[in-house]
Amino acid sequence: MSPLLEMKNVTIHFGGLTAVNGVSMTIEERQISALIGPNGAGKSTIFNIITGIYAPNGGHIYYRQEEITGKKPHQITGRGIARTFQNIRLFGELSVLENVKIGGHCKGRAGLFGALTRLPGVQKEERLIMEKARAALAVVDLTGREKELARNLSYGDQRRLEIARALASGPQLLLLDEPAAGMNTLEKQTLMQTVQHIRDLGITVMLVEHDMSFVMNLSDHVDVLDYGRKIASGTPFEVQQNPAVIEAYLGKEPLDLETD
Amino acid sequence: MEAIFDFFSNPYYIQILTITGVYLIAALGLNLITGITGQFSFGHAAFMSIGAYTSSLLTLYLHTPFFLNLLLGGIIAALFGVLLGFPSLRLTGDYLGITTLGFGEIVRVVFINTKITGGAFGLAGIPRETNIILVYLIVVLTIISLYLIKNSRFGRGLVAIREDEIAAEAMGINTLFYKVEAFAVGSFFAGISGALYAHLIQYISPGDFGFSRSFEILNFVVIGGLGSIPGTVVGTAILALAPEFLRFVQEYRMLIYGALMVLMMTFRPRGLLGGVDLFQVWRNFRHKGLREKI
Amino acid sequence: MEYLWNLGQLIAQQTVNGITLGATYALIALGYTMVYGIIQLINFAHGEVYMIGAFVGLIMITTYEVNFFVALLVAALVCAPLAMLIERVAYRPLRGSMRLAPLISALGVSIFLQTLMTLIQGPNPQGFPKVITDTVYLLGPIKFSLVQVIILVIAALLMVILNLIVKYTRTGKAMRATSQDYDTARLMGINVNRTISFTFALGAALAGAGGVLVGMYYGSVHPFMGVTVGLKCFCAAVLGGIGSIPGAMLGGIFLGVAEVLGVAIGLGTYRDAIAFALLILVLLFRPTGLLGRPIQRKV
Numbered sequence: 001m002s003p004l005l006e007m008k009n010v011t012i013h014f015g016g017l018t019a020v021n022g023v024s025m026t027i028e029e030r031q032i033s034a035l036i037g038p039n040g041a042g043k044s045t046i047f048n049i050i051t052g053i054y055a056p057n058g059g060h061i062y063y064r065q066e067e068i069t070g071k072k073p074h075q076i077t078g079r080g081i082a083r084t085f086q087n088i089r090l091f092g093e094l095s096v097l098e099n100v101k102i103g104g105h106c107k108g109r110a111g112l113f114g115a116l117t118r119l120p121g122v123q124k125e126e127r128l129i130m131e132k133a134r135a136a137l138a139v140v141d142l143t144g145r146e147k148e149l150a151r152n153l154s155y156g157d158q159r160r161l162e163i164a165r166a167l168a169s170g171p172q173l174l175l176l177d178e179p180a181a182g183m184n185t186l187e188k189q190t191l192m193q194t195v196q197h198i199r200d201l202g203i204t205v206m207l208v209e210h211d212m213s214f215v216m217n218l219s220d221h222v223d224v225l226d227y228g229r230k231i232a233s234g235t236p237f238e239v240q241q242n243p244a245v246i247e248a249y250l251g252k253e254p255l256d257l258e259t260d
Numbered sequence: 261m262e263a264i265f266d267f268f269s270n271p272y273y274i275q276i277l278t279i280t281g282v283y284l285i286a287a288l289g290l291n292l293i294t295g296i297t298g299q300f301s302f303g304h305a306a307f308m309s310i311g312a313y314t315s316s317l318l319t320l321y322l323h324t325p326f327f328l329n330l331l332l333g334g335i336i337a338a339l340f341g342v343l344l345g346f347p348s349l350r351l352t353g354d355y356l357g358i359t360t361l362g363f364g365e366i367v368r369v370v371f372i373n374t375k376i377t378g379g380a381f382g383l384a385g386i387p388r389e390t391n392i393i394l395v396y397l398i399v400v401l402t403i404i405s406l407y408l409i410k411n412s413r414f415g416r417g418l419v420a421i422r423e424d425e426i427a428a429e430a431m432g433i434n435t436l437f438y439k440v441e442a443f444a445v446g447s448f449f450a451g452i453s454g455a456l457y458a459h460l461i462q463y464i465s466p467g468d469f470g471f472s473r474s475f476e477i478l479n480f481v482v483i484g485g486l487g488s489i490p491g492t493v494v495g496t497a498i499l500a501l502a503p504e505f506l507r508f509v510q511e512y513r514m515l516i517y518g519a520l521m522v523l524m525m526t527f528r529p530r531g532l533l534g535g536v537d538l539f540q541v542w543r544n545f546r547h548k549g550l551r552e553k554i
Numbered sequence: 555m556e557y558l559w560n561l562g563q564l565i566a567q568q569t570v571n572g573i574t575l576g577a578t579y580a581l582i583a584l585g586y587t588m589v590y591g592i593i594q595l596i597n598f599a600h601g602e603v604y605m606i607g608a609f610v611g612l613i614m615i616t617t618y619e620v621n622f623f624v625a626l627l628v629a630a631l632v633c634a635p636l637a638m639l640i641e642r643v644a645y646r647p648l649r650g651s652m653r654l655a656p657l658i659s660a661l662g663v664s665i666f667l668q669t670l671m672t673l674i675q676g677p678n679p680q681g682f683p684k685v686i687t688d689t690v691y692l693l694g695p696i697k698f699s700l701v702q703v704i705i706l707v708i709a710a711l712l713m714v715i716l717n718l719i720v721k722y723t724r725t726g727k728a729m730r731a732t733s734q735d736y737d738t739a740r741l742m743g744i745n746v747n748r749t750i751s752f753t754f755a756l757g758a759a760l761a762g763a764g765g766v767l768v769g770m771y772y773g774s775v776h777p778f779m780g781v782t783v784g785l786k787c788f789c790a791a792v793l794g795g796i797g798s799i800p801g802a803m804l805g806g807i808f809l810g811v812a813e814v815l816g817v818a819i820g821l822g823t824y825r826d827a828i829a830f831a832l833l834i835l836v837l838l839f840r841p842t843g844l845l846g847r848p849i850q851r852k853v
Contacts, residue, residue, distance in 0.1 A: 051430060077432035085430075091423035093535075102420045106432040108413045112441055115412030116405055122412075129413065169432055294654070347838050353653065354596055358792055359837055361785070362830030369827035471785070475661050482658045514669040521662025522644045529651035 004029040010059030019045045021228040032205045034215045037225035043208040052076040082171035084162040092151035100133040103168030136167040156187045176207040280500040281395035282456045287480040287496045289449025295487035297442040298422025300357030303364025307337040309469035311451025312458040326389040330455045337451025338444040345440035371466040382465025390460035485534030563695045568818045574702045576810020577709035581764035582787035583802040585757025591733040591797035598660040601784015602667035607633045607762025608769040622685040633762030634755035641754045671777035679776040682769040789833040795843030
């Protein structure tokens with residue numbers, strides 16, 4: 001079977017800095033893949049390249065065998081790739097429900113004309129978006145909090161709301177940028193179950209995360225970046241044994257699973 | 261009762277109320293651009309002038325029916341909104357503001373230099389077609405359209421752009437296209453407002469639509485509360501009528517007006533009704549009332 | 555051949571005139587750029603500060619019959635505390651609120667000052683006495699009037715002083731630090747409020763002096779003179795790259811030359827649109843201005 005997402009030799013420079021240097025990787029369908037590496041390794045940059053926020057200077061990205069390199073973010077989301085952000089980017093002044101309904105943007109087509117005429121088709125579409133929004137909120141367990149303002153939620157809830165918002169677009173590939181950052185142990189446990197549940201819904205998950213136990217317990221596949229280059233790839237077990245990975249993280253010490 | 265009757269039979273007051281309604285239509289259009297979509301526009305009066313000149317020229321030279329001219333005034337203004345929007349809406353914040361301000365000044369200078377629009381002297385002898393009923397009918401239609409837009413997929417996209425443009429893009433919203441559309445609709449209302457203005461005052465000149473007029477309209481929207489539709493209504497009503505109420509201080513009134521702008525922003529930087537949900541206030545009020553009864 | 559020589563002479567002469575005009579633009583543009591650089595505010599009241607400077611100069615010369623250079627100094631010294639007062643009353647309470655609030659407040663201040671000046675001095679233009687004799691110097695085929703020389707020398711001198719202040723004094727360093735990062739500057743023990751006040755004072759002093767120079771150059775002043783000039787000078791600041799001090803100087807001179815040359819080739823009636831047309835073109839192709847640093851989109 002061909003991979004869901006394939007990156008070939010992707011490179012990007014910012015001024016004199018090469019943030020991502022000839023990285024190739026593949027994401028298999030219905031798996032949970034993790035992208036790890038020390039700070040500044042280029043993980044979030046790769047997310048930003050995949051989702052079209054940055055256009056790479058070199059290389060190609062294929063989604064379901066179709067080239068998506070250099071496409072605009074909204075076009076990429078429209079093809080079924082959704083994401084969350086490392087530094088939460090919710091629509092703070094809007095309610096939880098409104099945030100998720102905006103996430104369901106791709107599920108509709110009505111524009112200005114639809115807004116002004118409210119034809120039956122438009123109303124049906126609104127009901128569909130509402131349905132998707134409620135379903136997405138249920139996945140992250142935020143049902144019942146629809147009316148709260150996003151900026152008033154706790155940090156952990158905001159992260160989960162971002163996931164719900166991404167889910168509402170009906171993605172086949174979900175990119176989570178440090179979903180567990182700032183969460184306590186209990187919240188992380190719940191999050192882990194949520195991510196597994198999302199995978200069981202048939203959605204492929206790719207995540208960037210610093211919490212090693214979170215990554216190792218959850219992922220089917222791990223890619224490791226260091227200084228913009230891919231240094232290892234494989235199952236969590238293989239990666240942990242890889243000397244290059246150990247060196248990148250800790251100099252020559254063995255990788256400690258319990259450190260955050 | 262008699263006082264009210266006197267008020268409405270006084271042509272001077274009718275004129276003031278009508279012109280307030282005309283400004284309100286433009287202000288509501290600007291609220292869509294700046295309040296709901298979050299894009300600065302410091303050249304809104306230029307779109308009014310485009311609507312005003314388009315409709316007046318049609319009326320004066322082609323003698324086409326007024327309603328058609330009114331509509332065309334709005335449509336041509338919207339077209340210019342698109343024309344300006346596509347290149348400039350890639351800019352954000354103050355840069356966009358300054359570009360729109362520059363556009364406004366360029367439009368004004370072009371009208372000064374154009375023969376058919378009467379140059380700096382402007383166009384006179386435009387027949388009076390605007391009346392208070394028509395103006396407030398259009399005000400109501402504008403308010404309804406704004407509410408319909410605000411509570412739709414399209415409107416949610418606009419609000420998302422205001423809140424966080426990058427996140428909006430990541431939700432699949434074609435942000436440039438949406439911003440241009442909002443700009444076009446806002447300019448359309450400005451064009452309608454300009455056309456109504458021309459057929460009310462019966463005389464227009466480029467000086468009527470300089471940047472001070474643009475800022476005056478922006479002022480209505482910001483003091484009322486960005487993004488709030490009732491806010492724009494309240495803001496426009498207060499500020500457009502303020503000079504009338506300040507008549508007793510005669511020459512000091514603009515002094516007070518300027519000082520009030522500063523004070524208003526100091527004490528309510530989000531505007532009178534910014535961040536206030538009137539439906540929620542009403543519901544709370546009713547709940548309280550019920551509880552007191554029990 | 556003769557034609558080309560005349561054309562060349564014309565262009566050179568107009569460029570000199572343009573640089574003179576541009577030097578006054580630059581003086582005012584500096585105030586916009588410094589304030590924007592430090593608190594990201596388009597200080598729309600800056601044009602009115604310039605207008606007040608012009609009137610102070612006029613009053614000093616006609617009523618108190620002081621020397622032109624004393625009038626220039628007094629105008630600068632009156633405008634500086636005025637701008638500090640404006641900042642304290644109309645902008646500081648609004649720091650941290652949404653972006654349009656201080657802008658509206660600034661417009662309020664503009665209207666207030668225009669009306670105030672109209673009440674005191676009447677709405678009509680007033681003649682500025684000829685304090686400098688009309689001596690003309692010839693440099694080859696190009697004419698310099700004494701007024702032009704004085705404007706150029708004073709403007710250059712003021713810009714050099716400004717540069718020295720910003721580069722080498724403690725307060726100048728504090729200004730640069732605050733414009734880089736407000737919070738970090740505060741953590742480093744910089745009195746941010748005082749620094750911002752000082753920035754306004756510095757910009758206003760230049761604008762006040764600029765007002766007197768322009769009054770003398772054109773021979774008249776009026777309460778609404780700050781409006782168009784203020785907007786143009788803001789354009790100049792953006793043209794050069796807002797926040798950049800050399801940018802404002804370059805932008806001002808560039809704009810002055812473009813305007814004068816534009817008039818010379820018969821675009822006189824479009825004069826006030828030239829600044830904005832240039833501005834839009836530059837912004838569309840180089841959104842950060844001629845000398846501004848490119849912005850990387852932060853995600």
